[in-house]
Amino acid sequence: MSEVYNNVGKSVNKIDSLGLATGEEKFTDDFAIPNADKMLHLAILYSPHPYAKIENIDTSDAEKIAGVVDILHYKNIPQILHTSAGQGYPEPSPYDMFLFDDKMRFIGDRVALVAAENLEIAREAVKKIKVDYKILEPLFDPEHSLDADAPKIHTDDENVIIPTKYEPDKNLAAEVEIKFGDLEKGFADADFIIENDYSIHYANHCAIEPHSAVAYFDERKRLVIITATQVPFHARRITSQLVGIPICNIRVIKPRIGGGFGGKQEILLEPLVALVANRNKRPAKLILSRKEVFISSRTRHQMRTRLKTGVKNDGTITALEMDGLMNAGAYGSHALTVLSNAGSKVLPLFNKIENIRFIGRSVYTNLPIGGAYRGYGATQGYAAFNQHIDIIARKLGIDVLEYIKKWHIREGETSPVFEALGEGKEGTAQIVHSCKLDECIDRGAKSIGWYDIRGKKIRDGSKVRGVGVAVAMQGSGIPRVDMGSAYIKMNEDGSFNLSMGATDIGTGSDTILTQIAAEVLSVPVEKFIVRSSDTDLTPFDVGAYASSTTYVSGNAVRKCAEEIARQIIEVAAKLLDANPKNLTLENSNVVDIQTGKKVSFEKIGYYTFYENDQFQIQAGGSFYGTESPPPFIAQFADVYVDTKTGRVDVLKFVSAVDCGQAINPKLAEGQVEGATVNGINYALWEEYKFDKNGRMTNANFTDYKVLTAADIPELITIIVNSFEETGPFGAKSVAEIGINGPIPAIANAIYDAVGVRLFHSPFTPEKVLKEMEAFASS
């Protein structure tokens, strides 16, 4: 099992952190661009109507403004159906959008784009574009999207490029269904049935760096795009598809990224800067304003989940039916896969349920577009599931912690859901090799003081205290879809160049992947010159999503480093006149364990470059996962509910996570802490507010309510190391899982305190108060 490591399991400093703390590292908008004096600045005109057809667009006044260079709209660019979802090819999201369309499907849809000598002129010109709209009847309530008489949002040639259920004539962006066993019999066998609707709401990622992209031509006339993306290779491919420049003539560079959380797994700006640069043979830049990020980029899919369970008095769940209705918004980006994950990441957790049905539908509305967001469907599913389990345990009169421990999946076990439900196709059967959820529950419960608070309704004036729990699993990459690769070469001083496709968006993947390579080669991290995510210079990787980097890219790095180790040993065997079998790597040397003789990497480096049979020690490695080992988490909220105001204050929040062997515990903690605070923020404060036209009315940080340091509760993160045998040095993923628990844990804690069940997030004071009043009068 776990061995003593030199690099793995150590909290080495993030390799880019000093450069970031001193302001030296560069983000997209920080580069000196060639021919910057020729830079075109872009501004976008957005639809003011939730649903409308453009009857005419008149840009003549805008064109007259000095400094306006180009204006793009549906009439003058090629109409290519595509998806903006930054997924692998063929994308499992419907091809249902054009870069610019004559139909506007939400307030925030793109009408036109102006390129000008400076941003002020571009913005001025945007206001001068005259558009005649024919207003269409909008559709806002996803519960009515499937109604026969509902307005239809997509009625042209929208299609899907993979075999999946897609019926735009019904506003159905995606549908998935799986069934096992006999649901009716299961419900008939139950002693009682519990059925409820739960829902979670629209949210924005709020990465502090807004979406940004710059394009220019290099000295060989190739188009270079520097962009704040989680998916540089997908950005290259989709930009090529939309702009008509061959992939080989596009270079995508991912610099430092100011946070992604899923929001930058979307090809939003790259095709626009590329188009403008290509049409005008000038560099072009587009940086969204904060307001634009809110209204026009992507969001957390709002979802309603109906859970129905049949339960026996001994606690056996005889049947479970999960019916999810996800609001895709105006376009179906990630509509199928987020939906699938609401089932596939949740249902295997209670793998002993024999009779299961999951039916999920993603539907179109005239509201902002859903997309990838940390947690990716699991957040939606677990919000419902964990409240439901709390309700069942209370009804059974048993401790919910004991209940979860009795029924959750364990090491050596599987679930049919793994195989039945994948992302856009069938899933992959797998056995859970590592699961320390019990330990997570025990240590988390101890830390929060579960048995001292639970059910005690401790009062402090008008405030009542309660605790709640939520458990979750996630995955580590998409099995049989995600691929990552790395390349390593050795220099004569015994240092290495590591280049990898993996995309560090602030998570620290450059660092932890280097730790993995350093571990294999038995050298310190400082011996690596690291480069990642440049489509010209690094090998392919699908990018930063699906909690894939540590596991998928990490395994690629490990494999690649192992091949380098083999080559080093081969040379050392010659130099030491030894049997390679007796050689091992130790501290930048190769050591013969029989004789104790050793040769340094430096000696080997010089030898291979300059002495005999010269060659470059170098290798590439790819990894393609056939499993997706889930990390597990138990999260606990200790809250005060003010019975006078309805305000919920989280006093303490504990997350105990099994992420396999944490490659870098401090960075792993940072992932959990960030996800948790985002989750608490989401549970209690942040939300999209819409007016009756579907216009977001709080498109700024303050009104949207992003928490600051002054608002955070006591936070405890417990890393429970397990060992995942298929992971690099036992590692699994950790970046997403922490966001799944706060909503249900807090909802369960509110119930524990005041006996009121909040089925629909966010749990704002007004809503809590209203529910308490309703409860009191009932």
Added chain:
Amino acid sequence: MRGKFIINGDTKEFEFEPKIKLLHLLRDNGYTEVKNGCEEGECGACVILLDGKLVNSCQVLAASAIEHKITTVKGIGNLHEPNPIQQAFVDAGAVQCGFCTPGMVLATYSLLQRNPNPDDDEIKQALDGNLCRCTGYLKIIDAVKLSIEYLNR
């Protein structure tokens, strides 16, 4: 218009549009360590020290800063000689994406100038104008405490 500014100790003269904000003046002239997260005075990514006082540069007219002293995060330390606060952010694991970091570092610098031994509440209040979406703030608060330790050494 034209104006002189004393930026990180150097006197610089720029030609600029009268209406522009200090954030843009700085960024357009290569001080890209000053980040733009909202342009609305809400995120603190753009903070600088103006005559030693912490301000959101997106809310200050460039013209109003003529002849004044401006300090960016590069003005308090660099890669070769980092300020102890910068080193503390690194060592505490307080830098994830790092987009908020220049602002957080300067907010810390400003706090510790005013109050070399702040308690937890004072630290949290001092960081209240700076948003971070990556860290959950815990390690940033740790970094401030570590900064105090480093500065007292």
